[in-house]
C-alpha cells in the first residue's frame with residue numbers, strides 16, 4: 001500500500017489596508033501571480049487575501065508598503081500576514097465566502113459551482129477568483145439593486161459602467177434588458193476578466209470593454225460608477241455630461257458617512273437626487289439628469 005499524496009499547500013498572504021489602497025494592493029498581488037483575490041471589509045480597513053502556489057512574495061512586501069506610504073501619505077501603512085493553508089481547507093473557505101446571492105427582485109449572482117438559478121430570477125455567473133465585483137460587497141450589491149429597479153427590456157437603456165472590475169454591473173444591466181453596456185476600467189487585467197465574464201454569461205456582443213472613457217457617447221440612459229467617493233466627486237461633471245436628459249446616474253463605493261460630499265457634488269453638476277440604498281455601511285445613490293446635463297469635463301480616465 002502506498003502513502004497518499006501529501007495535501008497540497010497554498011501560501012496565503014493577507015494585507016490589511018485603508019480602503020483607498022485596496023485597488024493598489026489587489027493589483028500588486030495579481031502582478032505577483034495570485035490566481036484570485038478575496039476581500040473582506042474589516043471596518044477600519046479592507047483585508048485583501050491571495051493564495052499562491054509557491055512561497056516568495058514576503059520579501060517584496062516592505063518595499064511595496066514603502067511605495068504606498070510615499071504615494072498615499074494620508075493613508076496608514078498596511079500590515080501583512082503570511083500563512084499556509086491546506087488545499088481542502090482553502091477550497092472550503094473560498095466557497096464559504098461566495099454563497100449565491102439573490103439581489104433585488106430579479107437577480108441571482110452565483111459562482112460557477114452553483115448551477116441552479118431559482119425560477120423567475122436571472123443568473124449572473126461570476127468566478128469570484130477573478131476581480132473585484134462578486135456582488136458580496138455592499139457597494140456592488142447596492143448598484144445591482146439600483147439596476148434591478150431601473151433597467152427593463154421595454155426601456156432597453158444604453159448603460160455606461162465606469163470602473164467595471166469583473167464586469168458584473170455591465171453584465172447584469174444587459175441581462176436585465178439593457179440594449180448595450182460600455183464597461184470601462186483603467187486596469188487592463190480587469191478588462192480581460194470582464195470580457196471573459198461577459199462571454200460566460202452570453203452577453204459579449206452587447207458589452208463593449210475599454211480601458212478609457214475617451215470620447216464615448218454623451219447620451220447614455222444610465223451611468224453606473226462604483227468607485228471611491230473622491231473619484232465620484234471628481235467625475236461628477238463628466239458623468240452628468242454623458243447622460244441624456246432624464247437619464248440616471250448610480251454612484252457607489254462610498255461609505256455612508258461620505259455620501260453627503262458626493263451628493264453635493266452631483267447636485268452641483270446639475271443632477272437631482274432620487275433614491276439611496278444603504279447596504280452594510282455602504283451607500284449607493286441614484287440621481288436623475290432631469291435638467292440639461294453639464295458639458296464641462298473635470299476628470300480623465
Ligand SMILES: C[S@@+](CC[C@H](N)C(=O)[O-])C[C@H]1O[C@@H](n2cnc3c(N)ncnc32)[C@H](O)[C@@H]1O
Pocket residue numbers: 023132133134135139140143162163164165166167168169184185186187190226227253300301
Ligand atoms: C470598486 S471596483 C468596482 C467593480 C465593479 N464595478 C463592482 O461594482 O463590483 C472599482 C474599479 O474601478 C476601476 N477604476 C479605478 N479608477 C478608475 C478610473 N479612473 N477609470 C476607470 N476605472 C477605474 C478599478 O480598477 C476597479 O476595477
